[in-house]
Amino acid sequence: MTTLTLGKALNMGLRKAMEDDPKVVLMGEDIGKLGGVFRITDGLQKDFGEDRVVDTPLAEAGILGTAVGLAMRGYRPVCEIQFDGFVFPAYNQIVTQVAKIHARSRGRLPMPIVIRIPFGGGIGAVEHHSESPEAYFAHTAGLKVVAVATPADAYFGIQQAIASPDPIVFLEPKRRYWEKADVDTDATPDPLFRSRVLRAGDDLTLLAYGPMVKTALQAATAAEDEGRSIEVVDLRTLSPLDLDAVYESVRRTGRCVVVHEAPTTLGLGAEIAARVTETCFHSLEAPVLRVGGYDTPYPPSKLEEDYLPDLDRVLDAVDRSMGF
Amino acid sequence: MTALEHATEVVDPVPGTGAPHLPEQPDSGPEFVQLLTPEGERVEHPDYAIDVTDEELRSLYRDLALVRRWDVEATALQRQGELGIWASLLGQEAAQVGAGRALAPDDMAFPTYREHGVAWTRGVDPLHVMSLFRGNDMGGWDPVATGVNLYTVVIGAQTLHATGYAMGLQRDGADAAALAFLGDGATSQGEVNEALIWAASLSAPVVFFCQNNQYAISVPIERQSRVPLYQRASGFGFPGVRVDGNDVLAVLAVTRAALARAREGSGPTFIEAFTYRMGAHTTSDDPTRYRMASELEEWKLRDPIARLKAHLARAGIADAAFFDAVDAEGDELAVRIRTGTLEMTDPAGTEIFDHVYAEQTPDLERQRAEFVAYHASFEGEK
Ligand SMILES: Cc1ncc(C[n+]2csc(CCOP(=O)(O)OP(=O)(O)O)c2C)c(N)n1
Numbered sequence: 001m002t003t004l005t006l007g008k009a010l011n012m013g014l015r016k017a018m019e020d021d022p023k024v025v026l027m028g029e030d031i032g033k034l035g036g037v038f039r040i041t042d043g044l045q046k047d048f049g050e051d052r053v054v055d056t057p058l059a060e061a062g063i064l065g066t067a068v069g070l071a072m073r074g075y076r077p078v079c080e081i082q083f084d085g086f087v088f089p090a091y092n093q094i095v096t097q098v099a100k101i102h103a104r105s106r107g108r109l110p111m112p113i114v115i116r117i118p119f120g121g122g123i124g125a126v127e128h129h130s131e132s133p134e135a136y137f138a139h140t141a142g143l144k145v146v147a148v149a150t151p152a153d154a155y156f157g158i159q160q161a162i163a164s165p166d167p168i169v170f171l172e173p174k175r176r177y178w179e180k181a182d183v184d185t186d187a188t189p190d191p192l193f194r195s196r197v198l199r200a201g202d203d204l205t206l207l208a209y210g211p212m213v214k215t216a217l218q219a220a221t222a223a224e225d226e227g228r229s230i231e232v233v234d235l236r237t238l239s240p241l242d243l244d245a246v247y248e249s250v251r252r253t254g255r256c257v258v259v260h261e262a263p264t265t266l267g268l269g270a271e272i273a274a275r276v277t278e279t280c281f282h283s284l285e286a287p288v289l290r291v292g293g294y295d296t297p298y299p300p301s302k303l304e305e306d307y308l309p310d311l312d313r314v315l316d317a318v319d320r321s322m323g324f
Numbered sequence: 325m326t327a328l329e330h331a332t333e334v335v336d337p338v339p340g341t342g343a344p345h346l347p348e349q350p351d352s353g354p355e356f357v358q359l360l361t362p363e364g365e366r367v368e369h370p371d372y373a374i375d376v377t378d379e380e381l382r383s384l385y386r387d388l389a390l391v392r393r394w395d396v397e398a399t400a401l402q403r404q405g406e407l408g409i410w411a412s413l414l415g416q417e418a419a420q421v422g423a424g425r426a427l428a429p430d431d432m433a434f435p436t437y438r439e440h441g442v443a444w445t446r447g448v449d450p451l452h453v454m455s456l457f458r459g460n461d462m463g464g465w466d467p468v469a470t471g472v473n474l475y476t477v478v479i480g481a482q483t484l485h486a487t488g489y490a491m492g493l494q495r496d497g498a499d500a501a502a503l504a505f506l507g508d509g510a511t512s513q514g515e516v517n518e519a520l521i522w523a524a525s526l527s528a529p530v531v532f533f534c535q536n537n538q539y540a541i542s543v544p545i546e547r548q549s550r551v552p553l554y555q556r557a558s559g560f561g562f563p564g565v566r567v568d569g570n571d572v573l574a575v576l577a578v579t580r581a582a583l584a585r586a587r588e589g590s591g592p593t594f595i596e597a598f599t600y601r602m603g604a605h606t607t608s609d610d611p612t613r614y615r616m617a618s619e620l621e622e623w624k625l626r627d628p629i630a631r632l633k634a635h636l637a638r639a640g641i642a643d644a645a646f647f648d649a650v651d652a653e654g655d656e657l658a659v660r661i662r663t664g665t666l667e668m669t670d671p672a673g674t675e676i677f678d679h680v681y682a683e684q685t686p687d688l689e690r691q692r693a694e695f696v697a698y699h700a701s702f703e704g705e706k
Contacts, residue, residue: 124459294677295688
């Protein structure tokens with residue numbers, strides 16, 4: 001058991017994946033000497049060389065487009081996008097190429113590409129550094145999308161994603177990079193595409209992923225003081241969604257709230273609300289509620305606390321749900 | 325003098341990553357436009373003469389000194405937690421002031437996030453730049469009134485905007501041009517290459533002003549280009565010029581000429597201002613991880629302000645009293661920037677909703693009302 005920050009856990013997970021498979025190649029801006037702006041790749045170029053840890057030209061379309069060619073040669077490219085807001089120059093390659101090549105080639109050309117994106121806000125940054133673009137990718141058939149919330153999931157998840165034969169958008173909650181937890185690196189991890197109940201409860205089912213998992217747990221603790229028992233589920237995988245545990249939970253609690261930082265309209269919460277309603281309609285005591293960012297551009301940092309869901313807004317939704 | 329001979333001290337060497345980076349030294353041939361040497365001597369260039377009055381020279385010096393003072397104050401304010409981040413222009417003052425001063429009132433500048441010197445020459449209030457880096461807004465100035473577009477953080481995007489703006493000027497028969505700023509790293513972006521193609525193809529009145537400060541965060545120029553950047557222009561079909569970016573006179577002359585050429589309908593020019601980012605990429609960056617301290621020492625010898633000062637003093641254009649007065653003005657400016665920044669009031673939460681659309685949507689109006697009601701529900705709790 002070692003205590004690791006989420007960032008360090010990613011670093012160790014990447015190192016392990018590179019040791020296990022010589023075909024793993026890391027690509028991204030500033031990931032070599034600098035170790036990435038968040039130091040997630042710290043020391044890897046030094047130990048694995050410039051062929052395996054590539055400081056790329058400043059061109060995201062290039063990073064993803066060349067990853068396709070490398071994958072065709074049997075490599076497993078792990079692409080770092082420096083910040084969420086800078087994935088869009090690569091969006092064309094991701095959506096029109098990476099996502100479709102397996103289907104187009106009828107499986108002859110697998111695309112085991114991992115696209116690592118530090119995502120979400122709360123770090124006081126300037127614009128384009130705090131966004132939550134997951135819905136764009138979850139909406140794209142052919143891509144899988146996961147979001148990690150803990151050091152242990154970061155450590156194992158990045159290795160599982162790299163080993164997976166499909167292209168995966170791997171979302172890292174940047175504001176949680178520095179948070180620590182114990183990681184048993186010898187443990188057998190849960191499957192990558194599986195949600196997880198983090199806390200049992202009877203009154204309401206609270207769903208979150210990535211940076212909002214911690215907020216959801218805090219809300220559950222706070223609600224306990226008011227005598228409310230909240231079940232918290234870390235979704236972990238956004239595409240495919242794994243909602244069996246959620247359905248089971250909602251059938252017991254009759255109430256469901258989904259939290260994410262991304263704008264609420266057409267966010268992951270919308271799809272989850274639809275599925276929970278379709279599947280658990282007769283058990284529901286209240287409509288599925290969503291707590292998310294507003295339908296506005298991500299605001300300047302002085303306003304991000306007003307924009308982002310926080311403990312109070314989650315508790316407010318819990319109150320509203322219980323009030324039905 | 326080759327820099328390598330002096331480069332003994334290596335900060336945080338990273339074994340296995342090959343030879344340490346040292347920026348290619350600018351040559352002194354006609355391909356490299358210089359009018360003021362690092363020692364402060366006026367030299368001639370066959371293609372770029374400049375006629376400046378003593379008064380203009382002094383005011384150029386004043387601009388350089390004041391933007392540096394602003395930059396120093398902003399860095400200090402960030403360190404004290406008053407700004408979220410700051411992107412320093414240290415070392416790039418001449419490139420920015422020279423380019424900014426070349427603009428005519430009707431021209432339009434398209435900056436990145438570092439062109440504080442350009443903003444200054446256009447009369448943008450420094451506090452309107454500070455409010456962006458403080459996190460109060462996305463830039464408080466009026467792009468139309470100042471002729472300076474808002475800062476663009478997504479690398480290279482603004483080069484296409486400048487080109488489209490130039491297409492508009494072309495259609496209007498306007499006697500004006502667009503000036504697009506970009507970094508050396510930005511030249512790798514697909515969108516920048518599209519901008520160069522569009523500008524060439526449509527012969528748009530746009531000038532691309534690339535400050536080659538040798539690094540894109542940690543990545544040295546060699547990773548972006550295997551030829552000097554100015555030479556790329558010929559592949560796109562228009563002239564490219566390399567200018568000493570630490571020589572405000574040369575930058576002014578070259579940019580003036582390129583803008584004049586654009587305005588008269590002869591199409592785009594690519595200017596590579598060869599310079600050096602003397603500070604960190606931003607206040608979040610730690611350059612000791614990727615470059616040698618000796619590099620900075622080399623470039624200090626080519627400091628853009630010191631050379632103009634030497635020239636002014638030696639030629640008797642300015643005396644000690646003048647320099648003292650500029651220093652005093654700099655201190656006053658710094659005080660104004662500091663107090664102005666500290667006195668900024670935080671924006672109202674409803675700002676989030678108020679400018680998203682030209683015509684507000686019912687949905688967003690509802691979210692705004694809910695936001696107001698939600699926050700009102702906490703009144704009296706505190
Ligand atoms: C599309 C995009 N990708 C990545 C970034 C992150 N980033 C910010 S500045 C920078 C380096 C820019 O280098 P350069 O163009 O040389 O300009 P400089 O900062 O040196 O002035 C990078 C990679 C970004 N802002 N936009």
